[in-house]
Amino acid sequence: MNRVEYNRAVDAFSDDVYRFIHKMCRSREMAEDIVQDSYLKLWEEVARVDYGKAKAFLFSTSYHRMIDILRRENKFGDIESVGDRVEDTSPAYTGLREVLESALAKLPPVQKTVVLLRDYEAYSYQEIAEITGLNESQVKVYIFRARAFMKEFIRRPDVVV
Structure with a gap:
């Protein structure tokens, strides 16, 4: 370069x-x-x-x-x-974005990283594997687990109300 x-x-x-x-x-x-x-x-x-x-x-x-x-x-x-x-x-509840942010904050660092790279930055599984040093299978598993956790977290009534 x-x-x-x-x-x-x-x-x-x-x-x-x-x-x-x-x-x-x-x-x-x-x-x-x-x-x-x-x-x-x-x-x-x-x-x-x-x-x-x-x-x-x-x-x-x-x-x-x-x-x-x-x-x-x-x-x-x-x-x-x-x-x-x-x-x-932000101290006050203002919507879904804050719920997603709090769900992201509760994820383990590796899961948070792969979800941000995949869903926020739109990287491919292979690119995420290169960035994090994981293999593609691990990346897919971490993304699946993170999304499943976030889905359950968002469904909790005490979080939304």
């Missing part, structure tokens, strides 16, 4: 990567940092990454970076991120 293709990748993919990471971590600042780190990593690997694989590389790199950060936060605690996450959430 050359400099022009790298700049094209920044223009074409940065919003998608940011949206994906922001939905996962619920922190604007963390998502911005992770996207920036991912593009830095792409720049370091620019000679080895083809433009056609840049999007998958960015999603994969940002996903793994986010997992590392969240694991570190869970292990050591990060008091600064609590305020960021609180401001991103």
Whole structure:
């Protein structure tokens, strides 16, 4: 990949990567940092990454970076991120979107990731497998389980009322 293709990748993919990471971590600042780190990593690997694989590389790199950060936060605690996450959430019930957001929040990280990539970002099973490091069968199983959980969660009367 050359400099022009790298700049094209920044223009074409940065919003998608940011949206994906922001939905996962619920922190604007963390998502911005992770996207920036991912593009830095792409720049370091620019000679080895083809433009056609840049999007998958960015999603994969940002996903793994986010997992590392969240694991570190869970292990050591990060008091600064609590305020960021609180401001991103809506305290009042306003509709189905909030029910879906709360259902997504209750999913295990792997299931949440594959559902977001499939249903929100419209990736194929094969692309999701490349991004997450799972095989296609695992991706399909995780998506099925996540959708089944969300379906049951939405049917609960205490959630809707």
